Amino acid sequence: MSGKYTEYQQLNLPSISEEILAKWKQEDTFEKSIALREGCPPFVFYEGPPSANGMPGIHHVISRTLKDLVCRYKTMQGFQVKRKGGWDTHGLPVELGVEKELGITKEDIGTKISIEEYNKKCREVVMRFKDKWDEITQKMGYWVDLKNPYVTFENNYIETLWWCLSELYKKGYLYESVSIQPYSPAAGTGLSSHELNQPGTYKDVKDTSAVAMFKISEKSKIKIKNFDGEAFLMAWTTTPWTLPSNLGLTVGPNIEYCLVQTFNPYTHLPINVILAKALLSKYFKAEAENGDFESYNAEVKIIPWKIITSFIGSELADLEYEQLLPFEANTIEKIREITPDAQPFRVILGDFVTTEDGTGIVHTAPAFGADDFKVGKKNNLGILTLVDKQGKFIEGVGEFSNRYVKNYKDDPTYVDVNVDIAVKLKLQNRAFKIEKYEHNYPHCWRTDKPIIYYPLDAWFIKTTAVKDRMVELNKTINWKPASTGTGRFGNWLENMVDWNLSRSRFWGTPLPIWKTKEDADGNREEKCIGSVEELNKEIKKAAEVLGGQTNKNYLHQGILDLHKPYVDEITLVSDSGKPMKRVSDLIDVWFDSGAMPYAQWHFPFENKETFQKNFPADFIAEGVDQTRGWFYTLHALGVLLFDSVAYKTVVSNGLVLDKAGNKMSKRLGNVVDPFVTIDSFGADATRWYLITNASPWDSLKFDVEGIKEVQRKFFGTLYNTYQFFALYANVDGFSFKENYIPVNERPEIDQWILSSLNSLIKNVQYNFDAYEPTQAGRAIEEFVDAHLSNWYVRLCRRRFWKGEYEHDKICAYQTLYECLETLCKLMAPVAPFFADWLFNNLNKVSGRFNNNSVHHTDFPTINEAVIDIDLEKRMQLAQDISSLILSLRKKVNLKVRQPLQKVFIPALDASMAGRIKKVENIIKAETNIKEVDVLSVENDFIKKKAKANFKTLGKKLGTKMKWAAGQIASLDNAAIDKILEEGVILNPEYKNNGEEPIIIHSEDIEVTTDEIPGYEIAVNGQLTVALDITISGDLKKEGDAREFVNRVQNLRKDSGFNLTDRIDVTVSENAGLQASLIQYKDYICAEILADSLVFLPEIKEGFDIEVNDALLTVNVLKKG
């Protein structure tokens, strides 16, 4: 190795990115980083597949930075980290995109366009932005294997999904059932929650709402209280059309209800009603309570009422009531035809009941509400669906038969059936209040018509069967932040329902279940296919058994594409010889991604061993919005299939908001284009900003100003430190060829920065291990800025350019080099380009590593022997003292170039005195002072002040604390000294007062000093500095000389001289300064590399300079 360290004009991060990217490409640096770790323990990472039919955004950059840095870090730590990429290719967004592009709707599929063509189109567009994704992946420096990604639409992938499903089926976890889903009668289709969350679907509408009165049966009435007259349960609904399907009334078990005697406002008949006590005021006027019942008649506006009795909800359980609206279609016989042992028309209990609105009693129609369905099933109410899929009443619902429950057909003559139901209730003394009610209700995003909740057949995974195990295993997962695991995710698990897999779509993974038609007894046979081979076998078998045209297109080669429409063309045969058709559903795309640990390897058909080595993952990371998405489905399938977690650590990162804190959305136009950002600031600054600005799980307010700051402050400073190093190392030819000088043989300042460096390694390693990259990054920043650049380099500057190339200088070079080299490695996970660039700049000269990339090196290890905490502390002391002295100089307007004679620093104890003595040279140099006088503990020169230590005393003293603090503050030197030596009783008169003695020891006080008469003093905490500001004649002269040197140095620099150029200097004679310059001539010449310094009466060509208010003309001539 040889040559020079490359020096640069200025820092250009984007071009560094480009240069390094090209190098990586050429040298296969990524592939090599994995190959180099062959045989090392694996660290397993799963890539959550993005969907390539949308453009990547800046929020993708943050989660991928996080993933990338962990993988890079682990690689450097000696693990082999394979990162298989993946693409999520199925799902509704793809379908919607295609429909928009082709200008069609779902209804057109099968008529205007065949399913085959439609799916072909989906397959084409799904990778539309793959190029853009690949580009951002590279540009941001995300190392992931894009050459062999898993793709969810490929046959092999789907085959594994089928295998998973068939395993679940075998375990009895896959079943068909009814669930209540949003359904659009106008469009004739179920809607997903995604569709329901389209903008504008929830609208404020006015509906006819009814408070209906359900008459309590005579038998049950007695259970409440013995009283005269009819009693009713009041329940409210905004959808009166569901009332004929009513099968139960739900009350909250802990809600208080009362029985109220009053009159029906419409029929004026005397009634008794039950409702929640908290809602009485909604229906009754306070002034009418216990009003005049005797004289009530139809003309009286204010209806009298009184509470007869009250009870809590659980006491109402199982009360029976008469059916509200009996028809032919909803008789008890009809109900039991569907649910043989149903027990409807009862009061049941439900936790979801509130007293926010309504009556505190919930009308329950199991077919038309998810809660209703759940509670109905639990209480065996049965189910009635008196409305068909077109949204109209079926036959047998009296005068309402065949009427649409909402105006789905835009019929101008439509009469609202809800109003008619309300009228009927009024006439029958079954309505207490009918009114228009404005509420927020979901609408179908395509037809703009209100949706209804409707029971649809669907296939489910019985996740509830393994709920306890999922909860248990979740506790072993390391969640970052932990609260997401216990809170959002843990809570979600606790309230888990079975996983509804079914989707009525076209482009997705088909459910591999074939079934026969139901026979007369409602029985049927079904088969769940678990592999292509099995399907092909069944295809042949069916053809043989059923004969004719059965599966004729699939007999030769078997099935070639596992999507619709092909799978639907296949008929299988049941064990008893009946034809079976596939159920038409596709599965939830979340199943696709949740099964990626298996499907990415085409397990169990191939790669069995690979799979075993790569399950479960050590680490995954995605946005927090995936908590109930990917994180959930991974976990569910891991537990269901293998009784295992799917990942050991999961980091969920927060959202990226714009700088005003708004969510980024195309609609608002505040989306940050990651390409623009990375092109203008470079990937490193962007990554560094994203990681260090806020913890990954906090939402990040993205502001390019922040990136600029990172670029300037962190990368700029580090770059300059390198430039400084390169400048002088090139002059001296330092290439680390000398033996490594033992740290304890180096000057104290070197020992200090190396101690800090090792402390930094410790800190960074700890935080990376804890998945706290923000803390790690900030620690690196702190080191570069505060320690390395602005203290070490600042103080050592002269060591690099003064003197011969021997011990001290080599120490300085080796030390600074080691710092830079180590920093490269520490920062490499977060800023991979810059780190590699810097590493190569250093290493190509020194050749200390055989590696071509920092990413192939090992992460630095801590050298505990070099860490000297006391040294770090006293250096901090030196910095604090210097800073105090500088503030004093500022206060009295004495610039640093003016030397001063002396500073006094009182030490509070011997160890502090010792520390200051050890760093006094640094203080002297930094603040340009000749002597540092450390005043010992016993001096009388200063006045001491004591402050109570609240931490130790507070516990002992309690309420006397304030008094004691006052006492302590007023102690004099003698008392403080006594406390320090042996302790003092603060309340000597304690015996007389009958108190406990309060003994103060040295640890109970903090001693400070406050006054040194005749000196300029500054105090900061326990530190006091007293500066002697008298300037003697000699000091003044030296100050002049230094000022002069500074001016000449500036001239050298401005004139573009090289560092080593020698010069001749001529100066105009000047009465005020001449004596100073002559006295310090040797010093001056040495500093400015002058061979001569000559005074002339007049200088014709030269620069006018000003030195301590004196004007001079100077000419500087380069020699040779």
Added chain:
RNA sequence: AGAUCCGUAGCUCAGCCUGGUUAGAGCACUACACUGAUAAUGUAGGGGUCAGCAGUUCAAAUCUGCUCGGGUCUACCA
């Protein structure tokens, strides 16, 4: 509606777990200084009801409860 995260200087964030008496840093602004590495740095200045209320405590930014505001996820129901 439920869960969760967040709320500290004009802005970005520390500090909170483990309570301790002047609440810190950076950016931005102003002035001065330092510099033969520096787009850096130092010193000084202005800038805070630590979202609000209540509680626990000798002592609360810190612990507890409630409220308000913002984000996200889930749900949207009589």
